[in-house]
Amino acid sequence: MIACLEDGSGASLTPCVTWLLASSLPNLYVIEQQKSNATRTSIVPNFLMSRMQSLTEKNPWCQLYCSNRDGLSVNRFEHHVYAYKGPTVALFSFENNLYALATDCEWRESISMWGSEGTVLMQLLPRFSFIDSGRIVYTNHHTRGVFKGIQIGSDYKSPVIKIADMATVEHYDVDLTLEQVEVWGCANNSVRETQLKQRAWERKEVEKIHNRKLKLENWEENPDRMLLDWVGINTNHNQRV
Numbered sequence: 001m002i003a004c005l006e007d008g009s010g011a012s013l014t015p016c017v018t019w020l021l022a023s024s025l026p027n028l029y030v031i032e033q034q035k036s037n038a039t040r041t042s043i044v045p046n047f048l049m050s051r052m053q054s055l056t057e058k059n060p061w062c063q064l065y066c067s068n069r070d071g072l073s074v075n076r077f078e079h080h081v082y083a084y085k086g087p088t089v090a091l092f093s094f095e096n097n098l099y100a101l102a103t104d105c106e107w108r109e110s111i112s113m114w115g116s117e118g119t120v121l122m123q124l125l126p127r128f129s130f131i132d133s134g135r136i137v138y139t140n141h142h143t144r145g146v147f148k149g150i151q152i153g154s155d156y157k158s159p160v161i162k163i164a165d166m167a168t169v170e171h172y173d174v175d176l177t178l179e180q181v182e183v184w185g186c187a188n189n190s191v192r193e194t195q196l197k198q199r200a201w202e203r204k205e206v207e208k209i210h211n212r213k214l215k216l217e218n219w220e221e222n223p224d225r226m227l228l229d230w231v232g233i234n235t236n237h238n239q240r241v
Contacts, residue, residue, distance in 0.1 A: 012091040029186045061184040074141045084195045086187025093180040094169050098125035111140050
């Protein structure tokens with residue numbers, strides 16, 4: 001079950017939280033397994049229990065990122081969450097508060113608000129409440145001149161949650177301590193496999209570039225020198241008169 005990981009990294013996803021999510025999230029986050037044509041006579045009569053069973057046993061979510069395990073940093077968050085092309089549920093824990101952000105599209109870097117009708121922000125603890133939906137997510141960690149971090153809430157000037165560099169959190173403009181962030185992938189296994197293949201390809205490309213730089217021990221073989229020579233800049237100082 002996804003709520004009981006052996007290493008304790010899924011501490012936020014308790015049975016109570018699982019029940020709240022199963023009872024309130026749109027259907028696209030809870031993948032219902034197709035009924036088998038086999039001779040199966042037992043049917044779960046309760047709709048909510050069926051959704052919980054689907055969420056925890058039939059098609060469990062996969063944990064993409066956990067700050068307790070992977071580190072509370074922008075780099076680690078992007079590495080584990082980006083390129084997952086499916087719906088996700090992110091859990092933000094800070095000083096007795098627990099929020100769930102369900103996004104029906106992949107996380108992205110953008111200075112514009114993003115999200116659609118299936119994107120939902122809910123407060124789970126200390127009380128349960130639907131907070132906002134739609135284009136409510138802002139994620140910018142690299143563009144200068146504007147806020148760097150994550151904002152959640154349709155009001156850009158006064159968001160519900162504002163996280164700067166995965167270090168501090170503002171909750172309705174009140175500074176609090178960010179304790180834990182978890183992100184769960186809600187799509188089928190093929191989406192996760194595609195993300196892992198993309199990451200593996202990126203690692204190989206980085207290794208190629210690194211190895212290529214190591215081999216260029218001689219300035220004569222450096223492509224930067226060739227570019228300078230092409231524009232008429234003499235870089236061979238030994239030949240200057």
